[in-house]
Amino acid sequence: MVERTGVVSFGGKPVTLIGPEIKVGDTAPDFTALGTDLKPVSLKDFAGKPLILASVPSLDTGVCDAETRRFNEEATGLPGVTILTISMDLPFAQKRWCGAAGVERVITLSDHRDASFGQAYGVLVKELRLLARAVFVVDASGKVTYVEYVPDAHNHPNYEAAIAAARQAAARVS
Template sequence: MTTAVERQGAFQFKGPVTLVGPEIKVGDTAPDFTVVANDLSAVSLADSKGTVRIISVVPSLDTGVCDAQTRRFNEEAAKLDGVTILTVSVDLPFGQKRWCGAAGIEKVQTVSDYKDLSFGTAYGVLIKEFRLLSRAVFVVDANDKVVYAEYVPAAGEHPNYEAAIAAAQAAK
């Protein structure tokens, strides 16, 4: 068994924390993953192959910045035909479904990495100390190439929405 890469101090969450997994860079082939949809079905990167994907990663939908980030990408989705938007967290699928209903989120698909941490370890966003995901945004083109990668340095900061959206539009 191989040991996962650990990046100490790579994210600020109540102080510096360790992210587990590699740092994904523009030009990399996007790693596949298996997460859980709100109906408990499995979702993988391959399920949306052939479309541009924005993958928005948040620690928990029940926090202010994560809530705002998911709402912002939901609003942008109306202007981004042919783009699949996923929000990944380790919130349980039941909680994600409840949150989406209360927030009126219909264009972003929320998926949970609670089961295997498959996404978190593949994309280098798993916070070792808390078993949560750090804040990040990835844009993957229709051929599974990463065209945008942003690891937000601290939990309380927002990602660069405009840059992620521009990357998704350019990849179409």
């Protein structure tokens, strides 16, 4: 598996990412993660739909919490777009967090079992076995139209750019 250094850091400390760098124009790689009901979910389950795929280190941290809540709020203005937040948190913790946070429009998926998403999208942090913060937009044809590997996990992604890319992907469907 490909290892990449110098791409992102955690609190200013550089880390190693496992997996390839995803680029605009790539076909979105398939992956399997667990839903909060412990059932496997794959990219194929969302075929034909524009997607925002947001990887976060843990929903129980301030930036990840705020990011997921922000995408949940933005979802109302993104008809036809499915938003997935993927982390290494256990499905039980994700379900508890979503209930406590009132997050109902973002689907949380757990990559804890196989790190399938992390390895496929190049966001698995070798040193911590967490996912780096990144956002990918995938159009209805399965092509990646937006990529952001956030330089430091303590920073927020560029919400406006990701949302604009998702709106463009949704507009191509209608």
